[in-house]
Amino acid sequence: MTTASNDPNFEERYYVPHGSHWPVVGSVGLLFLMIGVSSWLNGADAGFYIMLTGFAVIIFMLTGWFGTVIGESISGLYNAKVDKSFRQGMFWFIFSEVMFFAAFFGALFYARNMSIPWLGGDSNNFFTNLLLWSGYESTWPTNGPGNIGGAYEAMPPLGLPLINTVLLLTSSITVTIAHHALIAGKRTQLTVFLAATFLLGFVFVYLQGVEYIEAYEHMNLKLSTGIYGSTFFMLTGFHGMHVTIGAIMLTIIWFRVLKGHFSADKHFAFEAVAWYWHFVDVVWVALYVFVYWM
Amino acid sequence: MNTAAIDIPHHDDHGPAKGIGRWLFSTNHKDIGTMYLIFSLTMFFIGGLMAMVIRSELAIPGLQFVHPEFFNQMTTMHALIMVFGAIMPAFVGLANWMIPLQIGAPDMALPRMNNWSFWILPVAFGILLSTLFMPGGSPAGGWTMYPPLVLQTGDAFPFLIFSVHLMGLSSIMGAINIIVTVINMRAPDMTLLKMPMFVWTWLITAYLLIAVMPVLAGAVTMLLTDQFFDTSFFLAAGGGDPVMFQHIFWFFGHPEVYIMILPAFGVVSEIIPTFSRKKLFGHDSMVYAASCIAFLSFIVWAHHMFTVGMPLTGQLFFMFATMLIAVPTGVKIFNWVATMWRGAMTFETPMLFSLAFVFLFTIGGFSGLMLAVAPADVQYHDTYFVVAHFHYVLVPGSVFAIMAGAYYWLPKWTGHMYNETLAKVHFWASTIFVNITFFPMHFLGLAGMPRRIPDYSTQFADFNTVASIGAIGFGLSQLLFVWVLLTAKKGAKASDRVWEGAHGLEWTVPSPAPYHTFETPPKARIANEAFE
Amino acid sequence: MIRNTILSLLGLALAGTAKAEWALNMPKGVTDLSLETYHLHMMVFWWCVAIGVVVFGVMIISLIKHRKSSGVAPATFSHSTTAEVIWTAIPVVILVLMAVPTAETMVKLEDSRKPDMSIVVTGYQWKWHYKYQDSDIAFYSSLAQSSMEARRKQSGVDPFAVDNYLLEVDRPVVVPRGAKVRLLVTSNDVIHSWWVKDLAIKKDAIPGIINETWFRANETGTYRGQCAELCGKDHGYMPIVVEVVEPEAFEAWVNSHGAEQ
């Protein structure tokens, strides 16, 4: 094996791995996962277990795949260019996530500025209101002219959501401090602040769970509460999922820190997770403004 | 010569693995490119067979072969398979093979992920095709999946949604790989504006992909939750709007059609200079034009929705924006013509396909422009005029460009010249039949034949018969292509440069291209490859 | 079945060319706006032809003159800012010339104010329902029985023997000539689209939403159309027939129709 130590062209020679079975394992996992979810949704109970199997295979694949990459990284196979590829890849992955959220923010925007005013008779929809939904006045929040899901309470911006905002913003600061500590070589500070970050993340997820239970049990606010419920739960739900994934990744990174991984100049995985965490944070700010506040 | 020295295999280099593992576990851009291309050809045939079912049923009035519901399934599956299974993977395959060779990179930037992007596709299409055997049949709501109709799909519904998710996942990972490769892995002397056009158009396409595939994923996710979790995104009673889906879908869908044509522009921009023995005219303005097209593609989506009852200002905006796309596209066409002008042309098969591309794509573009005229689109919309338009830009457009690219680079891949005579027969048969198939559809549409119908009024009989005959002819012609491919290794040995007028790094490596190329960046070779 | 096909093909060869409705182009229609639409269509078409002649002309000249076999040496130019500016600017000008009249027609098309009468059109899987706003006339309109029998798979009935195969309904919409008729289009289930080409109207019928459109027919006659948005298995079988009659005849129809109910 050519390694950094004996190859004069190391910086020029891009490391190309040879053969890997992880992707195919991942595809098999996806196959089971998708067939499982689909047949479960279609009412076949076995689907649920197929889905779990697929999920397990995917976790197995992720562990194996990342394990391989970590191993290669530690044995010094990656030059600066490889590192750059990973960074750019992560950046564009996050961009794709931004666009995914954009679709749901777009739906929220469309509902509030187009479809609801139209159902209320705006623009060229005078007759829509007069003949189909007479008496409906456009407001926000709303469960639509059909009063879908019945009477409900809207989620107030203060209380839990505000606390969650503070938690997430703080966690963005702690992860930055951890990053600086890593660069400065202060391992204890790194460990402590990284731990603080994922703990804040998990508390966020917990509080969101509390909020959801409150919504479902006491406010009659559900996914099925018209367009308000739909956008509320889909946006906050997908966000919550991302926080969960992010917090898990932070935890993994934390264990790697404990094992002594990462150095001041080589810590792509750390940065990738940190970026992801900032992204999750920015999405939350947008959510807080557009979903809870306005 | 420094060129020779660079390509001598490195001591720790090894060739392909043995057996099936080579393909399943490959991280080699050439192997993965090959798999993409084979996959895409397979899907082209499956999608094409579905088109044959459609055309057989439509050959004469009256219902002969299939039930209306099955007809709709064929239409839907035909389009999904062609768009996501044939055209897009074919271009990714070409990108995999050629981009590293053209920019002097050892491989794609993220080789393992490259493998995964590919191996997700068989899963996605396996799932999609399996819906044909489910209760209620496969999806039949059109490839546009408009609610509420698509919510009437049977058991196939969640499978449809998740297979679309998988296609998106594959495309996004493929696109990330391409962007990173192009931005990060270029040989040191290759500045952005020195990049070959194929690389440029793919770079822009990859940006489009990352921007819109997640939006499609979002749209179908909303369908899923509307169906199974009682959300109201597309339900007016709940404050949503069925038309909202169309907005989100076409926000993806319009850039998607440019995703299917920009790499085609790239391929043609490689081939025309080669066989004109003249440098590509206006390389930089080609780059700007492609970027312009990509930008405009984000603000024209509602031209698919002129009949949904949008407010007047919206209609006017989308109409004007759409018409504007003719300008940068025109620049491309004119630059190709200027490249040919006063060249010294020869007409090998890749060039023939490229020339037909320029002619026939332009015709498809013209009908696109007619569709952009909103009041007239009220008449054209959802008729065979639209079907004619998009098959002109997709079949003698994208498909011809793929064929052109395949013939152009085939000797580089196999190391042998393909059978030029048969290839020319393939070309002429395809070109003649493609026009017989799709040209009459313009008349059908103008005369008032709606699309997506299994049976029609007798006044439309003649042209439908003509189109069906053409379609069978076109389909059979493609068997020639397969034959040429299967016998591709029997021809004479190809030289490294293959074509007299070819320029670019890919022609400096041996034919067939060795398993590993450019393990260290080629230096000082780029300038030699420029035309001056 | 094969015999049937051959027979039908023969029938087609004989009957096809004799068919009166056989058409190549968009119809001019019977409203002012359908005529305007037709003219827009032709205007853009001729522009495309003109541009096509120039572009393809230059290309063909090049293909004939600048081939290697005729012994030419390739030129070396690869750039010309002047040329590129010209072929960016000219299309822009052409597009502006197209856009202006198009926008004018567009504005008229959307102006459904002050109608003489209104009809609520509701799409169903797979038929239409019409309700005249100012009277109590309301009815469903479905595919005529004659087509219904012939349309079945391998029905054995020759479509050419059926009058207006797939374009006939049991009860047509009747409107007076010269009146501005406003349609309020909606749907009861999935999206449909109400389209009659001679009236140059196509409007999507969307559940939960009412779209407005209008027409004023200048000539009496029977005008046929079809549902133009995929709406499920019988999407091809929900035609539209509009009968435009003289105002007096319309009066009479309303009266007799009212009595019928």
Ligand code: HEA
């Ligand atoms: C590769 C795919 C591709 C490409 C490149 C295009 C290109 C264009 N398309 Fe097309 N289109 C589709 C694929 C594509 N389309 C598909 C699949 C559908 C239907 C989807 C469905 O409903 O299922 C569709 C539908 C569609 C519609 C909706 C029709 C309807 O449903 O009612 C419209 C309307 O504006 C449209 C317009 C255009 C325009 C203006 C262009 C322009 O980009 C064309 C520009 C090119 C030229 C104009 C020719 C060359 C230019 C010159 C020579 C310069 C000078 C010219 C002038 C100044 C005129 N397309």
Ligand code: HEA
């Ligand atoms: C993306 C690319 C793409 C491609 C390449 C094609 C290729 C073809 N398409 Fe497709 N088509 C679409 C995209 C494409 N189409 C889309 C997006 C729609 C809209 C769907 C919707 O409304 O939702 C559509 C819809 C569509 C319709 C309208 C259906 C309807 O409205 O109900 C028709 C009808 O003729 C048609 C025909 C064809 C034909 C004949 C080909 C031919 O070019 C195919 C030729 C290929 C083969 C035939 C396969 C190879 C050969 C063999 C397998 C050998 C054996 C051959 C024989 C036995 C003859 N297509």
Ligand code: CUA
């Ligand atoms: Cu109703 Cu199509």
Ligand SMILES: [Cu+2]
């Ligand atoms: Cu479009």
